[in-house]
Amino acid sequence: MYSSLLTFSYLIASVTFIVGLKMLSHPATARKGNLVAAVGMTLAVIGTIFLYEKDGESLGNYGWIFAGIAVGTILGTVSAKKVKMTAMPEMVSLFNGMGGACAALISLVEFDHLSYAGTTANPDLLLIVVLGLVIGSISFAGSVIAWGKLNGSIKDFAFPGQHIFNLLVLAVIIGMAGYLIALSPAQPQWFIYGIFGLSILYGLFFVFPIGGADMPVVISLLNSFTGVAAACGGFLYDNKVMLTGGILVGAAGTLLTILMCKAMNRSLANVLIGSFGGGAKATAAAGAQGSYKEITLSDTAVLMSYANKVYIVPGYGLAVAQAQHICHELEKLLESKGVEVNYAIHPVAGRMPGHMNVLLAEADVPYDKLKEMEQANDEFATTDVVLVLGANDVVNPAAKSDPASPIYGMPILDVELSKHIIVNKRSMKPGYAGIENELFFRPKTSMLFGDAKKVLQDLVAEIKSL
């Protein structure tokens, strides 16, 4: 009776995951979708705690379980509530890493159980345990590096022959796992910890050489890894809800990763082997680009208030400066003067796809003002002023003209089609991908240096006083 009740609650939870993901993919229902999945998850967790039985025995150690859940809930809620909008992508990466670590730990303990049992372990079970361990550990280590890279505390790091080294580590992991599963299951504890350690090492070196600008792709990939690791748990316990949730995320995450690579017109292999990484920066030495011209605030104010159509191109600089609210104010002010203002959103602007949308939505910018790349590119020709706010690589013409550039082939926002381009940046330093931007030296471009928030505040004041 109890166990069939549990099966029923798992069934409902599985359905809520699917429905939740479906609702999450439409703007109008997204928030409710998240809630639906959360309710299903709660149901499955509570059901497991009170109704789970194995060989007629229910679970013990309630004190530990509730203490663990309490600690996790408090830490998770506080950190998720406190995190700044700019740091959201890092947070997602970190939470993903926690899930991966959880899967790895389950495998460690289960191996312990299998060896405690003393009997010759079932190779199927061993395979699943080791698979969950390896994938979970890689996901954990990789996510932590991705987190560090996004918040700037870990720099790109690569050494010659690193890809060979990585492949070797992976080969050793597979070799050890194969030996354990197929030939000699009765290995001591240290053997499984050896696999664990090597998997962590692989995760670290897998993400180290990949450039910071490619982190969104990496996080999405590791997200699907963790999904597969969770599904391994589903196999292990013959638990349908873990299986459903894990595979669902594994499949969706893989597709999302591929979609993101497509948005940059690169293959996944190209991202992972890392043309952004290490030595590629030599191509940036185009050097003597000539001179750029600066524009004053008052000129900018005049130019923008008397334009018919203005496009704003937001980038990571906007997020760092927390300038989304003042940006919305500028937009409203210009609209009140009869200027048509829209935002051009590059699919990989910021540090994650949709990063800019989330940021601008926070400032109450209407949804229909955010134009996707294709639409914006059609409209730039009839646009008077394009204001580039802290974006760089996504407007770099080198992506179209310079085959030697690391971003060659990535579709960009063709801001050059418009009459004037005003670029706000803090300095002439190159963008996240570490490459120069010719756009800044073009005759139609003017530079407006300063912190995005400060500059926009002054600009709004200037326009008001016109």
Added chain:
Amino acid sequence: MQTFLHWIEANQSILYIVILMIFVGIEVIGRVPAVLHTPLMSGANAIHGVVIIGAIIVMGQAAADNYLALALGFLAVVLGTLNVVGGFVVTDRMLEMFKKKK
């Protein structure tokens, strides 16, 4: 070959779930607009937190004197809860900003 076929037969319901879920996952995410990529990734991140169930089972089955299993299991429960709770709260915070106007 014999063992392989036997394995398929023994695990058929699981294999069916895996295959169907791969298609469901792809279908569900296929038509998502770019604006929702980040929240969707974050939501999916929270859903794979279902791994917490495995952690609870491990914890609940650990022998009272097996301190290694208890410690690792406890850590797994904490990390899994972080993944679930943190994931859903962060997603909700992102989506809070998509409030409808008009």
